[in-house]
Amino acid sequence: MTWTFVFALAAAAYAFKVLGLVLVGDRRLPSVLDRCLALIPAALIAAIVVKDTFSIGQHLQFDARAAGVAAAAVAAWRKAPLIAVIVIGATLTAALRAAT
Amino acid sequence: MKPWRDERLRPVLAACVTLGFAVGVFAVSFGVTSVSAGASVGQTCVMSLLVFTGASQFAAVSVFGAGGSAASAFGGAALLAARNSVYGLAMAPHLRGSLGRRLVAAQLTIDESTAMAAAQEDESHRVAAFWITGLSVYLFWNVGTLIGALLGSAIDPKVLGLDAAFPAAFLAILWPLLRERRSALAALIGASVCVVLIPFVPVGIPILCAAVGILVGVPSPTVAAPVGFEVQS
Numbered sequence: 001m002t003w004t005f006v007f008a009l010a011a012a013a014y015a016f017k018v019l020g021l022v023l024v025g026d027r028r029l030p031s032v033l034d035r036c037l038a039l040i041p042a043a044l045i046a047a048i049v050v051k052d053t054f055s056i057g058q059h060l061q062f063d064a065r066a067a068g069v070a071a072a073a074v075a076a077w078r079k080a081p082l083i084a085v086i087v088i089g090a091t092l093t094a095a096l097r098a099a100t
Numbered sequence: 101m102k103p104w105r106d107e108r109l110r111p112v113l114a115a116c117v118t119l120g121f122a123v124g125v126f127a128v129s130f131g132v133t134s135v136s137a138g139a140s141v142g143q144t145c146v147m148s149l150l151v152f153t154g155a156s157q158f159a160a161v162s163v164f165g166a167g168g169s170a171a172s173a174f175g176g177a178a179l180l181a182a183r184n185s186v187y188g189l190a191m192a193p194h195l196r197g198s199l200g201r202r203l204v205a206a207q208l209t210i211d212e213s214t215a216m217a218a219a220q221e222d223e224s225h226r227v228a229a230f231w232i233t234g235l236s237v238y239l240f241w242n243v244g245t246l247i248g249a250l251l252g253s254a255i256d257p258k259v260l261g262l263d264a265a266f267p268a269a270f271l272a273i274l275w276p277l278l279r280e281r282r283s284a285l286a287a288l289i290g291a292s293v294c295v296v297l298i299p300f301v302p303v304g305i306p307i308l309c310a311a312v313g314i315l316v317g318v319p320s321p322t323v324a325a326p327v328g329f330e331v332q333s
Contacts, residue, residue, distance in 0.1 A: 013151045017188055077275065
């Protein structure tokens with residue numbers, strides 16, 4: 001990672017925040033754009049979850065992480081707090097690795 | 101009125117600060133993973149101070165850690181950062197005041213502060229919840245990042261299962277979104293596109309391509325969904 005990357009990402013992230021709060025403000029966006037932008041977190045976060053659970057680089061791989069994340073999913077479904085979900089996922093994965 | 105003088109606001113304040121603390125724990129795992137993905141302690145901390153939007157930072161670091169290019173890391177992280185402009189739109193009617201004040205508020209416009217503000221019914225509580233959550237998350241996120249980055253060179257994240265902590269945390273953030281039918285469908289499409297592309301394209305690109313899932317938002321909600329297009333809720 002380079003410093004250029006860090007500052008470029010910082011500038012982009014802040015630009016998006018200012019765009020919504022300060023520049024657009026009360027003006028409305030076309031509603032179709034509004035609806036699509038609202039779905040960005042769901043589409044991208046779901047992709048990151050499967051990538052980080054089932055792949056290493058360009059290889060699909062099914063290992064201890066899958067069990068850990070499955071347990072975390074159950075915890076999230078039971079409305080466990082964020083910390084509990086993270087700890088359950090990490091601990092089960094670490095325990096399975098230690099046991100095998 | 102000072103928010104902490106208002107009795108009814110105390111439980112809100114407590115919830116905001118607790119959320120900040122939870123995010124701080126998450127930040128420790130960000131710091132560890134960022135350093136083990138090849139970023140320096142300084143770069144990791146500056147990212148948290150200036151970028152300050154967790155999902156983008158995690159996405160960037162996770163692409164670098166897997167050997168992806170800077171361009172694909174930037175693309176995925178920037179796309180995730182784009183949602184903050186939607187939060188800004190939602191908060192704009194509530195956050196009045198000088199330009200300087202709004203420019204500071206902009207940096208604090210993230211998932212947590214917007215969600216806590218949206219959860220309040222009283223207008224003054226809404227504004228207080230936004231600021232308190234934003235500032236407490238900012239503080240805890242940066243302290244947590246520093247601790248994680250310093251620990252990162254000392255511990256192997258795999259032994260502690262921290263590589264699974266990432267997707268677990270993302271899953272916890274994703275879960276409440278899935279209750280809404282369109283979001284669930286967008287998530288399903290995003291995840292499927294990503295998993296299918298992983299073996300065939302460079303690291304980071306599958307995440308970008310997952311953005312096609314947002315096209316679920318194109319049809320107007322007033323038009324009935326075609327038969328066979330319903331998702332069980």
